[in-house]
Amino acid sequence: MAVHDDCKLRFMELKAKRTHRFIVFKIEEQQKQVIVEKLGEPKEGYEEFAKCLPADECRYAVYDFEFMTEGNVPKSRIFFIAWSPDTSRVRSKMIYASSKDKFKRELDGIQIELQATDPSEMDLDVFKSRAN
Known part of the structure; x- marks a missing residue:
């Protein structure tokens, strides 16, 4: 699975310049590559991010979670x-699962990984508990 250069470029912008709050990535099966599907503005929050993940299709996403320490x-x-929602196609789940590690290695600077099959597994409380 190829990774479009735009994916790495946008991730670097999020990491270094904070120009995006989140990025949603999609595997384009015809072209056999990962592409950027949606960029979140810095002012957008968790709610907007969660709405960008389709209920019945797999995606990768990167989220810049800001919080206050104690x-x-x-x-x-x-x-x-x-x-990877339970309602997505089996083929899609397999493609995303088998490509995940390679894609993640392309994005240098990931700090925490979450696997989610339904919205409760990536609730804001989950982010808070994993961030500390």
């Missing part, structure tokens, strides 16, 4: 989300 210090963690 000492009131602002921090952020870059999450990689492998979204």
Whole structure:
């Protein structure tokens, strides 16, 4: 599975310049490559991000989660989300599962990985508990 250069470029922008809050990636099966499907504006939050993940299709996503430590210090963690809902096609789940590690290696700077098959597995509380 190839990774479109735009994926790495947009990820670097998120990581270094904070120009995006999140990125949703899609595997284009015809072209056999991962492409950028949606970019989230820096002001967009978790709600907008969660709405971008289709209920019955797999996706990869990167989310820049900002939070306050117990000492009131602002921090952020870059999450990689492998979204694979139970209702998606078996073939799609297999393609995403088999390509995940290779794709993740292309994105240098991922701090935390989440696997999710339904919205409750990537609830905001899950991000908070994993970030600390």
